[in-house]
Amino acid sequence: MTRSPATPLPSPDERRRLREEASLTWPQLAERMGVRPETVRAWESGRSAPRGRNREAYAELLAGLAEGAAGAGPRESVSVRRKEEVTAVVTVCPGEPGGDGRPGAVAPEASAFAQAPPPSSAFREARLTPAQAFDALYSFCAPALVRQTYLLTGRRALARESVERAFQLAWDRWPEVARDPDPAGWVRAAAYEWALSPWHRFRRRHRQSEPPPPDEDDRALLEVLLRLPPPYRRALLLYDGLGLGLPETAAETEATTRATAGRLAHARETVAARLPELSDPRELRRRLAGLARTGRLRAAEPPVVRGGGERRTRFWTRAAVAFTVALIGATAFTLRTAPTRYEPPVPPGETVRGVPPRVAPGPLSEDRRELRTRLREELPRGPERLVPQAR
Structure with a gap:
């Protein structure tokens, strides 16, 4: 597989000059690109360089700024800005990396992890409603995220459930997710956490065996992946599957860079020991x-998904209200029926001695x-009465 040439970029000083001439700050430029302000500062200082789609979008943005500085018409500037906004949204969900192992153009054999292009109608309006923004993010990231979660769990139903629960959680916290610099990463982390939860082993459905892949090589690879500890499996998928950098992988797995590097090396060694042909990272990615x-x-x-999340929220809200009402009722009943004065307890019985037993x-x-017999005969007539006499 041949590696595509990188898009040329101006020098770091020229990048900074174009930004300052356009009266743009680092946060404003970062918002257009869909990255952090620290990333833009690193690009302008020369400490790092954008890769893949970010590099192409950054080159187009700088070209548009250069044309605007040279006297480009307002119509062209508006079209370039709209294209940059769409490109920034595209970079929210990184696809499968290219041949260099970093986020870039999606390779043909790695299209299973690539997201579909965002719906064009979702970006025609300048401002989207929360439901429209959520639907655009879900349509763009959910298909690839379900396939990624399947590699973590080896279970199709659990993969779909994890992605749906993650997006339902994102919809419940949509103001927080919408302001997040990487909303796709937020949802991906939530889906991975739910999929790798150890409590699934106690579910009856989880105890049933899952039909394996039809191909023998795929079965062997899936078996090796599922034998890895969950943190090692997750680091391998993020780094070699999605092409995230080592710091980004460490941040998403909530581990240090050194620990993540150790997990990644151990996972690669385990996979290579069972499947020697996958010692090459590019072959493993494919x-x-x-x-x-x-x-x-x-x-x-x-x-x-949105309706399911709203129904679950309503259910738990009503359950909490019902439990509170039941608790209040039980407390009121207890207060109503509880004694208001002290009643000493009845002492236990004691054996009385000295009383002769009753004789039958x-x-x-x-x-x-x-x-x-004589008393029975005289009782109807009555005994003779004694009449007192005075003396």
């Missing part, structure tokens, strides 16, 4: 993209039977 294509995964529609009646004697 095989990862091919394995992602075998999943044949499709993401849900943006309105479905025995058989009557002959005299007693006669007496009973």
Whole structure:
């Protein structure tokens, strides 16, 4: 595979001069490019240089600034600005790297990780509604993100669920996500965290086996990936699969650069030990993209994801309200039925000694039977009354 020549750029001093002549600050230029202000400062100081799509967009932006300084018409400036805005949005979701291992042009064999072009109708309006901006981000990043998550888990249903939950979380926190310099990275980190959660092993669906890929080489690669510890697997996918730099990979995995480099080296050694033909990073990248294509995964529609997130939010809100009402009712019932004064407890019973036991009646004697018979005969008439007499 031949490497495409890099787009020529002016010198760092010329870049700074063009920006200052256009009365642009670092944050303004960074907002157009979709990067951080520190990145623009590094480009103008010569400490680093843009790569891939960022390099092409930066070159077009500088060319537009040079034409504007030379007296270009306002119509051309507006068209260049609109094209730069669209290009900046495109760079939000980096695709599969090129042959140099850094974010750049998408290679043909790596198209499984590349996002579809953003919908042109979403950028016709100068200002988008939150729902339109969310739908544009989802349509642009979700298909590739589902394939990436499949490589992390090896489960198709879990990959789709992780991406949907990540975007639902993004919709719930949309003001925060919309202001984030890298919204796609925010969603990707949330999807990876949900997919690699250890609590999935307790789910009944997770215990069922997943049908393996049809190709034997893909099965072997997926088996090696799933045997890696989750942090090592994630670092390998971000660096060799997506082409992120080592500092960006370390930041997204919340680890130091040294620890990330160690994880990456161990993961590569493990893969190369089982599959020697994948010792070359470019071949590994190509095989990862091919394995992602075998999943044949499709993401849900943006309105479905937004509606699911809103329904889940309403459900938990109503559940919280119902639990609060039940707690208040139980507290009121307890206060209503609780005693208002102290009642001493009843002492336990004690054995009373000295009382003769009760004797059961025995058989009557002959005299007693006669007496009973006579008393029974005289009772209806009554005994003779004794009349007191005065003396």
